[in-house]
Amino acid sequence: MSLLDYFRRTKPSTATIAKERLQILVAHERSSKHQPSYLPQLQRELLAVIQKYVNVDNEDISVNFEQDDDQEVLELNIVLPEEMEEKKDTEKDKKFSKKNKRKNHV
Amino acid sequence: MARIIVVTSGKGGVGKTTTSAAIAMGLAKKGHKTAVIDFDVGLRNLDLIMGCERRVVYDLVNVINEESTLKQALIKDKRCNKLFILPASQTRDKDALTQEGVGKVLDELSKDFKYIVCDSPAGIERGANLAMYYADDAIVVTNPEVASVRDSDRMLGILASKSRRATNDEEPIKEYLLLTRYSPERVKLGEMLSVEDVQDILSLHLLGVIPDSQSVLNASNAGIPVILDEESDAGQAYQDVVSRFLGENTPHRFINEEKKGLFSRLFGSK
Numbered sequence: 593m594s595l596l597d598y599f600r601r602t603k604p605s606t607a608t609i610a611k612e613r614l615q616i617l618v619a620h621e622r623s624s625k626h627q628p629s630y631l632p633q634l635q636r637e638l639l640a641v642i643q644k645y646v647n648v649d650n651e652d653i654s655v656n657f658e659q660d661d662d663q664e665v666l667e668l669n670i671v672l673p674e675e676m677e678e679k680k681d682t683e684k685d686k687k688f689s690k691k692n693k694r695k696n697h698v
Numbered sequence: 699m700a701r702i703i704v705v706t707s708g709k710g711g712v713g714k715t716t717t718s719a720a721i722a723m724g725l726a727k728k729g730h731k732t733a734v735i736d737f738d739v740g741l742r743n744l745d746l747i748m749g750c751e752r753r754v755v756y757d758l759v760n761v762i763n764e765e766s767t768l769k770q771a772l773i774k775d776k777r778c779n780k781l782f783i784l785p786a787s788q789t790r791d792k793d794a795l796t797q798e799g800v801g802k803v804l805d806e807l808s809k810d811f812k813y814i815v816c817d818s819p820a821g822i823e824r825g826a827n828l829a830m831y832y833a834d835d836a837i838v839v840t841n842p843e844v845a846s847v848r849d850s851d852r853m854l855g856i857l858a859s860k861s862r863r864a865t866n867d868e869e870p871i872k873e874y875l876l877l878t879r880y881s882p883e884r885v886k887l888g889e890m891l892s893v894e895d896v897q898d899i900l901s902l903h904l905l906g907v908i909p910d911s912q913s914v915l916n917a918s919n920a921g922i923p924v925i926l927d928e929e930s931d932a933g934q935a936y937q938d939v940v941s942r943f944l945g946e947n948t949p950h951r952f953i954n955e956e957k958k959g960l961f962s963r964l965f966g967s968k
Contacts, residue, residue, distance in 0.1 A: 605888025610844050611895045618851050618899055625855055 627657040638668065647673055700733075700808040703815050704833035704871075706857075708849030710820030712841045713878040716914055717936075718817035719747045720925040721837070724940030726781035727925075730812040733772065735803075736786035737829035738819035739795055745785045748775065749921025759787035762799030768806050777926065782811075792824055800828045822856060831862050835872045835943075837905060841879045842891040847899055850875075854900065875902035876939065879910040882955040893953055906939035908932050909952040 624631075635655040642648055652671040657664065705718040715736075722734035735758060736744035745751040750773050756766035761784070768784075775781035784803075787794060807814050818829035830836060836857050840850045857871050858864055864871075877893055884890035893907055908914075913930030917923065925940070927933040931952055938948045 607885065607888045607891050607895065610891055611899070614844055614847055614891075614899050617848060621848075621851065622855070 626659060631655060631657055642670060646670075700804075700811045700814045701835065702804060702808075702833050703813060703835045703837060704818055704830040705815060705837045705839060706818040706826065706830055706853055707820065707839040707846065708822060708826075708853040709841075709846045712839050712846050713908070713914075714820070714839050715743050715747050715817055716918065716924060717837065717839050717876060717878065717908075718744060718815050719923040720933075720936040721940055721943070722783075722813075722815040723775075723778060723781060723923040724925045724936060725813045725815070725944075726775070726778045728940065728944065729780065731780045731782075731810065732813040732815065733782045733784060733807050733811045734815040734817060735784040735829075736817050737795070737825045738817065739786045739790055739792050739825055740788065741819065742786035742788050744783065744817050745773075746921060747918050748783050748923060750775070750783055750785075751921070754785045757785045757787040758803065759790045759794040761803055762794070762796065768803065795824060795828050797828060797831060801832060804832050822852070827856070827860060830857055830871075831860070833857075833861060833871050834863075835874065837874050837876050838900075838902065839876050839878055840896060840900070842877060842881075842885070842893075842896055844891075847891070847896055851900060854902070873902055874905035874943070875900060876905050876908065878908040880907045880952070881910045882953060886955050904950070905942055906935060907950060907953050908935045908939075 635653070638655065639648075639650065639653050642653065648670060652673075654669045656667040656669065658667065659665075703721070705714050705721065707714050715738075718734055722732050726732040734744065734748075736742050737758070738744075739759060742757075745754050753773050756771035758771070760766040761768050761771045772782040772784055775783065784807075804814060816829040816833065819825040838850050838853060840846050854873060857873060861871055863869060875897065877896060880893070881890055885892045893904065897904060909931045911924075911930060911932035913927050913932045914924050917927055917930075917933075924930065924932050925936040928937070935952050938951060941948045
């Protein structure tokens with residue numbers, strides 16, 4: 593480490609950025625490993641249907657799949673835009689959960 | 699029965715072949731009869747790193763296709779009589795490897811050898827899958843760098859789901875992390891992921907840290923496994939790795955920066 597480096601060390605280190613990016617990415621990739629293969633398509637089709645009625649962006653919808661011992665939860669999360677033609681209140685996430693009880697699912 | 703060790707990573711260029719050569723040589727030097735197999739069909743390089751490229755006559759694919767016997771294809775190392783190299787084919791297609799064929803070769807080797815080190819190709823295709831399929835232990839070689847860590851995590855998923863032990867519901871493969879090209883100086887400056895960072899993300903048992911060292915290139919230039927360069931930091935780090943793998947309690951070295959004099963500290967010279 594030289595003297596110059598000593599004065600330069602104020603912004604967050606690139607190693608810290610790398611670690612944060614990796615933690616998010618790896619967690620995401622691990623969770624998506626166990627989800628059913630139809631999920632991405634389901635997400636696209638749901639988005640198409642919702643966009644017919646409400647003006648939402650691609651990023652405003654997420655489909656999650658969680659698995660416990662004996663139940664699977666499919667969670668659909670849509671962030672509604674602030675100004676909406678219909679009178680629904682905004683900023684709040686709308687959550688629809690579909691519970692799917694099945695035993696011995698592979 | 700032999701213990702089958704796969705050296706894998708997903709990403710290319712992180713040091714799988716260097717590691718395979720070093721660990722195989724280290725195990726053999728400790729008196730264990732060891733075979734090291736190159737699974738990179740079409741892009742073989744283990745022969746070069748081991749310095750036996752001019753002695754290759756038959757290869758893994760020849761043995762699988764019964765065009766030669768295993769004995770004919772195995773190259774005995776000139777420096778250590780406990781070490782044998784089974785090269786990959788340079789001319790064949792990757793699809794020349796079959797699960798059955800590889801299984802047969804490993805079975806035959808198991809009768810005679812204590813350790814079989816499988817040098818996996820990069821990627822997650824057939825060669826890589828077959829290299830890890832029969833493994834008992836997996837050494838996941840990782841550089842402290844985002845792409846390598848991500849690919850290692852992907853490889854861990856594959857080890858846990860597609861190996862023989864996984865498909866047969868047996869005890870899972872023992873997985874070890876080997877961090878290579880590590881630079882304590884850059885870690886200290888915040889320019890490189892630290893050992894702890896990588897372990898936090900991958901949560902693997904740390905087998906060792908190999909410092910980023912000029913001796914690795916020097917060794918490969920000469921066709922000598924770097925573990926034989928006993929003066930070098932990387933050579934010593936690999937020796938530690940081998941003893942740790944054999945169950946010895948060897949403390950980690952080369953993780954922290956060496957102390958420097960005032961002069962180099964002020965002017966940043968190496």
